[in-house]
Amino acid sequence: MGLLRHRHEAHRQFRMQQKLIAIGDDYWIEDDGGHRVYKVNGKAARVRETFKLEDEHGHTIAKIQEKKLSVRDKIKIDLDGGSATVKKAIVGIRDRFEIDVEDGHDMKAHGNIVDHEYKIERRGDTVAEISKRWFRVRDTYGVEVYDENATVLLLSITVAIDALANDLL
Secondary structure, three states: OOOOOOHHHOOEEEEEEOOOOOOOOEEEEEEOOOOEEEEEEEEEOOOOEEEEEEEOOOOEEEEEEEOOOOOOOEEEEEEOOEEEEEEEOOOOOOOEEEEEEOOOOOEEEEEEOOOOEEEEEEOOEEEEEEEOOOOOOOOEEEEEEOOHHHHHHHHHHHHHHHHHHOOOO
8 A cells, every 4th residue: 555645644744935045045944833843054155056954953964965067957965874866857847856866766756846736756656745735825835744754855855856946056
C-alpha cells in the first residue's frame, strides 16, 4: 500500500512564503500550529546562491546551493548523512523537476510549479504536496509532508524548486 495521499491524513503541514526571498533575505517556515520551526537563511555568494535550512536554534540542517560549474538548472542539497540534486526536467521545464537522491530512491516533482500547485513523488507515491489553496494569505503556500522521516529533505527540495522556478540563481 502506498503512502497516505489525502490532506487530512498528512503527517505535518508547513507554511512557506510564495515569493522565495530576494537574494540575501531570510524567512521562517512555520508548522500548522504557527510555530517557527525552520529558517531559510539566504546567503548570497558572488557566483552562486546558497540557502541554509536552520532549525529553531540556528543550527544548519541542510545546505542548498547551485552546483559549481553548472548551468543554472541544478541545485545540490547537502544534509547530515546524504545529499540530493534537484534539476529541471528536459521536457516541460517549468512543470517538472527530477530529484536525484544519493543512497535513496529518486523523486520527481510535477504539476503547476510556478503557481505552487504540485506534488513530489517517490516510486509512484506522493511524499509531499505543495499548494496555495490551503491559505488565504497572499504569497503563502503550504507543504504537506507525508513521510516524516524525509521532512528536512522535502522542505529543502521545495526551497530549491522555488529558487529554480523563479530564476533566482
